[in-house]
Amino acid sequence: MRRIASAGVSGFIARRLLLGVLVLFLVSVVVFAATQALPGDPALAILGRSATPQSLAALRRQLHLDQPVLSQYWNWIAGLLHGNLGKSLAAQEPVTTLLGPKLVNSGVLVLISAVVSIPLSIAIGSWAALKREKIFDQTSSGLLLVLAALPEFVVAVVLVILFATTVFRGFLPAISSIPPGSRPWNNWVALVLPTITLVIAVAPYVARIMRASMSEVLESDYVEMARLKGLPERTVLVRHALPNALGPVFQVISLNLAYLAGGIIVVEYVFNYAGIGSAIQEAVINHDLPVVQALAMLIAAVYVVLNLLADVATILVTPRLRTRL
């Protein structure tokens, strides 16, 4: 019995893995088509009107634009798989060298935001479900609704106005630049406002689903049964209700973590935080195609992996789903 279940789970994971690879392959085609194979001349787009025929020819050679489209794609994807992401046009250094430290910075920011926002939103959602239609539930749901509607950069600038520049002037730094060579964890005060912004961007959605899921579980027969057995309320909630309520929440958490990959673009720009988000913004402004391509693939990969993890986590916490694999 146990062996069948685990074979089902690993088969499921293998299938999802294949599907993820397929999605990534298609994303690579889309990204390549959009950036390099589009009608028009990328070299001209990059260099602008001031381009000379010599500089255009040189850039076309550097981007392999003088080769057939298929071999261009092949070169790019083969390089990608070998960890060779090409050379940044703006910085004239390998994309991997350029993005490595920024990746660490962004990773730390997203990780801290996740570590703060996930337990917080699960707690808010559960508490609201326990106190349904009471004051905590009504105020929290109203507040979360309003916060969820605000774009990240609006939240970020409001936080800057509140805690850095105007209302509580100088309480926290308005700029969170991480000097080159320094690490974000040596500079944790700088991380406070960007983290709060990202938490506000994510927590409302997770809390809302947690509340809905927990409400449903609390009305179920098995929670009723556990209570009638005379189990202490604490045990009923922690052992019986919470694990069952978490299933749908994993999907939302993964969607929102993947969403953070987009959210950091704006948030890092506001706080001048040296991560991949502000790198994308710079690369777009500078027409730095190799960097744009590399970051697009990276973010798509993050999305695919998070989706996969969420599916697996959902299966693992929901035993009845395992039988239907």
Place this chain on the structure above:
Amino acid sequence: MSQVSDVAVSDAEWARPPVRGTSLLRRSLRLWRTRIGVVLVGLIVLLAIVGPYVAPYGPSTPVGVPNSVPGGKAVLGTDYLGQDVLSRVLYGGRSILVMAVIATALGLVVGVLIGLVAAYSRNAVDDVLMRGMDVIMALPQIMLALVAVAIVGPHAWVIVVAIALTTAPRIARVARGAAQPIVERDFIAASEAMGVPRWRILLAELLPNTLGPLMVEASLRLTYSIGIIAALAFLGLSPNPNGANWGTMIQQNEIVLTVQPWGAAAPIIAIALLTMGTGLIGDGIARTAAGIDRTRGDA
């Protein structure tokens, strides 16, 4: 959702007339949150439409020293170039609103068609369409918009098409989900037996029965479209880099917050009221069309 409860739901719904869009809107207006939302959105739309006619100065007219605080000639002070903040706020909403509405509407039409065709086809077309949608959804909306702008340039149509293209798969997923149980119902089979053309069944039978969830999703998508278009301008990518635009204003005046907060604060309040309004309306509709829960549904 198990098979059993699906059957139960469709049996119960059989006797109930489908929820039509207009009645859903009317009933949602009984909720206070919807009313507040309508007032907020109405206020900002009015501001964007009438604003340019009542603005005391032109959007780029220098009226005083840069970064002067409110008072005197400029009610909200001047911005980093000495232009009147109030006038720029009154001018700066139109382009965001127009672009967001067009982009969302385009994405809605394309997404609904794809979603309904996928649900109704009941064959490989469904898989192909929805996997295609997965590919677009693997990239955050703002990322795809940035790539499009990087390649073609920050023209208004590029931004609109990029937002529409990335909105469509998210709508398609909802449309397909809502249409799937309807496709299995008897009245669809009856229409087919009577020889009604498939495209007519799609538009006249399937579409009206999916309006509830679609309206919820559409209002959510409009909220995001506004946020992304404003965010692009904030990142320095708007059709007119020096024009009055709330996103651009926030970017330009953020550096001088300590001296003159209103240059950034005023457009921030405008954007916040607008997206809060659309968010409240969406939630009101969602609560009215009970049983539908809103999730972000994208990444």
